[in-house]
Amino acid sequence: EMLDNLPEARYRLLHLDTDLYLPTTRCxxxxxxxxxxxxxxVLDDYSAKRCEGVRDAVDEYLAQSRAFQAWDLRTEQxxxxxx
Numbered sequence: 648e649m650l651d652n653l654p655e656a657r658y659r660l661l662h663l664d665t666d667l668y669l670p671t672t673r674c675x676x677x678x679x680x681x682x683x684x685x686x687x688x689v690l691d692d693y694s695a696k697r698c699e700g701v702r703d704a705v706d707e708y709l710a711q712s713r714a715f716q717a718w719d720l721r722t723e724q725x726x727x728x729x730x
Contacts (some may be wrong), residue, residue, distance in 0.1 A: 659682070659683050660686065661689070662685065666691075671700065675704070679714050687729075691728065692723070693723060701707035715730065716728045716730060
């Protein structure tokens with residue numbers, strides 16, 4: 648609901664902490680075309696067992712899009728860099 652109310656802008660840093668599949672998917676779809684080349688996206692709870700939907704959403708999105716390079720931070724977070 649919040650995404651539709653954001654002003655149109657370009658982003659260079661994005662931290663997503665959505666915990667669930669659908670909000671994660673929606674945020675990736677919304678922000679990807681608005682990210683500047685080299686922009687960084689930090690996805691919280693990517694490896695958290697209590698938030699499995701985040702990993703599913705990100706993995707599905709990355710399988711369909713070559714827009715990002717993924718960096719495993721070896722924490723519960725994943726970092727994406729916009730190509």
